[in-house]
Amino acid sequence: VEWGINDVFGFSEKVYVGRSLQVGFKVPDIKHIPPILTYLVSNATDVDPGETSRDGRRRCVVTRGTWCGRYLRQEEVPTRPVPRGSKECPGACSGWGNCNYDTGMCECPAGRGGPDCSQEVKRPCSNRYRHPHEFDKPPVGHIGPDKHDLDPKAFGWLASRCYGYCEDDLALCFCGLDSKYRHMPAPPGSPPWTPPVQWGRPMGDGCMIGHDKDGRTLEWGRPHIKFDDIYGASGWCNKPQPSFE
Structure with missing residues (x-):
């Protein structure tokens, strides 16, 4: 409008x-x-x-x-070697340890000991602590020469107990038995610091089997974890993408 x-x-x-x-x-x-x-x-x-x-x-x-x-x-200053002491270590620490040239003492890695790191100091996986009268004895282990548990049905629990391969320099548990991702150590007689053929998959305390292959209950394991969850065809130690993690 x-x-x-x-x-x-x-x-x-x-x-x-x-x-x-x-x-x-x-x-x-x-x-x-x-x-x-x-x-x-x-x-x-x-x-x-x-x-x-x-x-x-x-x-x-x-x-x-x-x-x-x-x-x-400012002008660039030329680099110089790091200053170090002049005290040599015994036996060059056997190829295992690091020499502290200030003190002349070897700094040994886990699993080795002694003035020159030539002694084995094992940390075996175990199902019990040492008793008081065993204070001067080597650490108590519960593994055999194959680094597997002597008897999974035996009682006793420590965090290091392992239903797999026990790396007894570090008391670490890896997949074992004949699984695909088992720990495979370096061949016997290998020089110091030779890496293992295969590290394998780790098994923490939360992966400990509560029922063995025959279905028997293991009182030190996790009651909800079956043998096949770890060592079955689709288990943690055998399959790239396992059904159980």
């Missing part, structure tokens, strides 16, 4: 009633280029005047004083 305002107020302006009024405008095309190089090559008094390179001034522009420029301008 179109009608004149002058009909009411005496003006000749026109208004439109009953239709929407659309007003549009265009943003002015204004370009603002910030002075990027101003702060990169600034001549401000708080910038080190001795630092003339563009890269140096860029790196030091927000610092105060001249320390940054002096740091960047």
